[in-house]
Amino acid sequence: xxxxxxxxYIQSFQKSGKPVHNxxxxxxxxxxxxxxxxxxxxxxxxxxxxxxxxxxxxxxAAEIAGxxxxxxxxxxIRHYTDRIQVNRTEIPMDxxxxxxxxxxxxxxxxxxxxxxxxxxxxxxxxxxxxxxLVILETGIGGLLDATNVVKHPLVCAITSVSFDHMAxxxxxxxxxxxxxxxxxKPGCPVVxxxxxxxxxxxxxxxxxxxxxxxMVIPSIMxxxxxxxxxxxxxxxxxxxxxxxxxxxxHQIYNALTAIxxxxxxxxxxxxxxxxxxxxxxxxxxIPARTQILQKDPLVLLDGGHNQGSVMALTDLLQHMAxxxxxxxxxxxxxxxxxxxxxxLQRAFDTVICVDDxxxxxxxxxxxxxxxxxxxxxxTAPLTRAYPTALAQAKQDSGIVVICGSLYLASAVLQxxxxxxx
Numbered sequence: 001x002x003x004x005x006x007x008x009y010i011q012s013f014q015k016s017g018k019p020v021h022n023x024x025x026x027x028x029x030x031x032x033x034x035x036x037x038x039x040x041x042x043x044x045x046x047x048x049x050x051x052x053x054x055x056x057x058x059x060x061a062a063e064i065a066g067x068x069x070x071x072x073x074x075x076x077i078r079h080y081t082d083r084i085q086v087n088r089t090e091i092p093m094d095x096x097x098x099x100x101x102x103x104x105x106x107x108x109x110x111x112x113x114x115x116x117x118x119x120x121x122x123x124x125x126x127x128x129x130x131x132x133l134v135i136l137e138t139g140i141g142g143l144l145d146a147t148n149v150v151k152h153p154l155v156c157a158i159t160s161v162s163f164d165h166m167a168x169x170x171x172x173x174x175x176x177x178x179x180x181x182x183x184x185k186p187g188c189p190v191v192x193x194x195x196x197x198x199x200x201x202x203x204x205x206x207x208x209x210x211x212x213x214x215m216v217i218p219s220i221m222x223x224x225x226x227x228x229x230x231x232x233x234x235x236x237x238x239x240x241x242x243x244x245x246x247x248x249x250h251q252i253y254n255a256l257t258a259i260x261x262x263x264x265x266x267x268x269x270x271x272x273x274x275x276x277x278x279x280x281x282x283x284x285x286i287p288a289r290t291q292i293l294q295k296d297p298l299v300l301l302d303g304g305h306n307q308g309s310v311m312a313l314t315d316l317l318q319h320m321a322x323x324x325x326x327x328x329x330x331x332x333x334x335x336x337x338x339x340x341x342x343x344l345q346r347a348f349d350t351v352i353c354v355d356d357x358x359x360x361x362x363x364x365x366x367x368x369x370x371x372x373x374x375x376x377x378x379t380a381p382l383t384r385a386y387p388t389a390l391a392q393a394k395q396d397s398g399i400v401v402i403c404g405s406l407y408l409a410s411a412v413l414q415x416x417x418x419x420x421x
């Protein structure tokens with residue numbers, strides 16, 4: 001298959017596929033491929049926010065310790081292949097095409113989702129690349145997520161649980177948490193991010209106890225924040241210092257979760273020293289996770305699109321911003337944009353709403369109506385919004401924050417020159 005044929009084939013499947021009530025569909029596909037998931041040592045990560053960061057922290061530490069590490073993340077930011085990597089190198093297009101051809105020959109059900117096809121491709125490549133360790137991030141939920149076919153993960157982790165995909169996962173945090181906790185396997189240790197509310201923590205504890213799985217929650221009492229800027233966060237955990245180059249308290253929680261996962265991996269022979277972890281954490285920077293695009297004036301790009309991630313961004317801006325904050329905001333109709341706008345306006349001084357970055361975005365007039373507490377609310381195409389906000393930030397020593405959707409972040413990163421960078 002050519003590149004275009006491969007992408008056409010993948011995109012011929014719906015993003016979510018036909019609703020599932022069990023994992024039989026993905027089992028059928030993987031059976032036809034020889035069950036590559038059973039040939040891999042896996043860390044399985046679920047959660048609403050923070051999965052990508054925990055994955056990146058763990059993968060970087062294991063790589064620096066000398067292991068060959070495969071990662072599957074979701075969704076992609078710049079282009080399709082950035083979600084499948086081995087030692088932070090994306091799957092080559094020729095490998096993608098070849099493995100997709102192999103999958104096409106398996107009488108794949110038309111009910112499959114794009115994620116299921118992507119997952120199958122990733123597993124085949126990880127086996128082919130002889131990965132020592134694979135870190136799998138769930139797509140949506142956990143219990144009925146395709147990645148949950150993994151029978152015996154070495155460690156599971158559940159990051160911050162918040163409201164998202166409620167039509168699929170449920171309309172309460174406990175219902176959503178129950179889906180996330182569905183990745184916990186009998187006897188498999190599970191790490192839970194320490195920033196979860198008590199009802200989520202109790203549900204995960206009950207699930208772990210029922211499955212005789214050891215549960216670990218990083219100790220906030222043993223964490224000390226030493227420095228916080230937009231460019232660098234330094235904290236200590238059990239008296240060991242770590243430096244992060246992704247800002248925000250939420251990234252400290254993600255790092256603590258990763259540290260405990262790394263510790264548990266040592267019980268399975270994956271010995272990763274504190275020095276390797278320290279070195280690794282300082283190298284991790286993920287696109288669209290409060291990413292610094294330029295420094296003078298400061299321009300931040302954030303793809304957070306649900307209540308938890310928008311709250312994390314707002315807390316960061318309220319805590320760290322020294323001057324006015326000029327937002328450029330675009331959101332998707334499938335998200336709770338009314339709540340997100342209400343949260344974001346606590347941190348913004350001005351906002352420009354955009355809707356021309358992808359299909360399915362919230363019309364600018366609708367989005368603008370939810371920033372009712374701000375004195376300056378404008379609407380504009382993205383190509384005009386950025387220079388307008390940048391000029392304002394230069395004038396009043398403020399910062400520009402582009403946020404509200406991963407689709408918006410992707411549009412900015414894919415063609416920055418078109419926007420004015």
